[in-house]
Amino acid sequence: MPIEIRELTIKVTVDQPSPQAQQPGGGAPAAGGGAAAGGDKDSVLAQCVEQILDIMKNKRER
Numbered sequence: 001m002p003i004e005i006r007e008l009t010i011k012v013t014v015d016q017p018s019p020q021a022q023q024p025g026g027g028a029p030a031a032g033g034g035a036a037a038g039g040d041k042d043s044v045l046a047q048c049v050e051q052i053l054d055i056m057k058n059k060r061e062r
Helices: 024-061
Strands: none
16 A cells, blocks of 8 residues: 655755854865856756756656
């Protein structure tokens, strides 16, 4: 007998960076990290697009 889920609740907690990391001494590494994070965002976006296209292709085949 199949199980049907009618409601799904997801709770997420996001931690904010501490104000100490925002001080001038900690600002320089954050700027370098921001540039690297930009590249990471592009790769994550590319992976997401690829997965979405795969899902759409699988649905068309059915």
